Amino acid sequence: MTSAKLNLPELRITLPQLPCDAAGPVFNAPWEAQAFAMTLALYERGMFTWAEWAVCLNQAIRDAQTAGDPDRGNTYYVHWLTALERISTNKGLVTSDLLLQRRNEWDAAARRTPHGRPIELGR
Template identity: 60%
Template sequence: MDAASAEATRAVPAIPCDAEGPVFREPWEAQAFAMALALHERGVFTWSEWAAALGAEIKRAQAAGDPDTGETYYRHWLATLERLVAAKEVASSDTLHRYRDAWDHAADRTPHGTPIVLREEDFRR
């Protein structure tokens, strides 16, 4: 486990881990984790700020009926990432929605098992 991942797992103890470090069920989960690490390293937020925001996101989801079985953990991680990025004005909510929509369009045309690549036309829909 690298130093950044180790720091994150100490600061946010709910991260799913095994003896080697964080565990991800799907590639997008690892990508969301890596984005949070990169933004933390750039000083966008502290780990205590992240942990508080993630805790609030999980509570919101539980209040809305999330059964909290662990399968949705990285969905909460991603929602927290989006909220903090917007709150810190790293990117606007509109920009985040634009990229999410473009990603959905790219995923729709990409065969299963093939890496998703964003193209300019994905942003024009």
């Protein structure tokens, strides 16, 4: 697989629903930017193409809509994260068990973190 650099016009064509302004993607929370950055890093390392990513993201959105997501635009990066988990698992980059373990670790960390404080995983 070859490495590819981000091409904003190509990205906007491939992912037309991606929240963007003139400078590029926009985010409502730090975790959204982190999910985008992880996806971009995997793409740049040649782990998948934008076409593969678009199919996976589209499927995650369709699945959510089938399950009742009203598609008001505020859940886009939730679908993005679902697609990132799916494509990473499908490509053998991570196991389902490891994803579940990490999800549980974040849940436990969030529960023990006082409101307004950054959530940090223990080492």
